[in-house]
Amino acid sequence: MRESVVEAVLDLAAIVPPGRVLSYGDVAELLEVGGPRLVGRIMSLHGEAAPWWRIIRANGSLPDALMARAVVHYRREGTPLSEPAAAPAKVRMVQARWMPHDEEFAAIERLRRKVSEATDGMGA
Template sequence: MDGLNPYAERVLDVVDRIPPGKVMSYGDIAEYLGEGGPRQVGRVMSTWGGGVPWWRVVHADGTGAPGHEVTCLSRWRAEATPLRGKRVDMRLARWNGRSADSQEDP
């Protein structure tokens, strides 16, 4: 991953820990890290996000990455992510980064 900076590493680490069936918005990730904003997270994801579960990062309205909607919907369904039509149900699917549904050890 040429040119990967410390911020990008932190973003990708958070994305990699989002459990199947859960999502975080671009803004959620920035808030969790306490730095950057949705656009900065989006830039990291568009440049280096292919190696992490990128479909678990969504817009605040529950929509997936532009141009990848069909793939997102397929992955969400496979992971039993709560949906409202073709969008993620953010109320049910949002992951806070700290809850018991994390894949990391306590």
């Protein structure tokens, strides 16, 4: 796993505003790296260095042990949650998915370019 890809994923997680989330696939698409599994692996290994609870599965969940910890952050940040009585909480992706503005897209594009330049000809 290239260091530039790890750094870009963690940097993008840091850009996501409180109360908002992206899926692993969203991150992969924005940075044009690997896919959801790669991003999930990076978050699993290195996520503690970033607001890990903002990068989640496309269905609005995380692994059960992480979800219990993440809910504390979600409530503090006002992240829209679905909390059925008989099931674990999930993020309401339709309401919580982050849609970057132009200046944020510029920052994401800088991250994407750094990854692209670092992995040119090497693969991510």
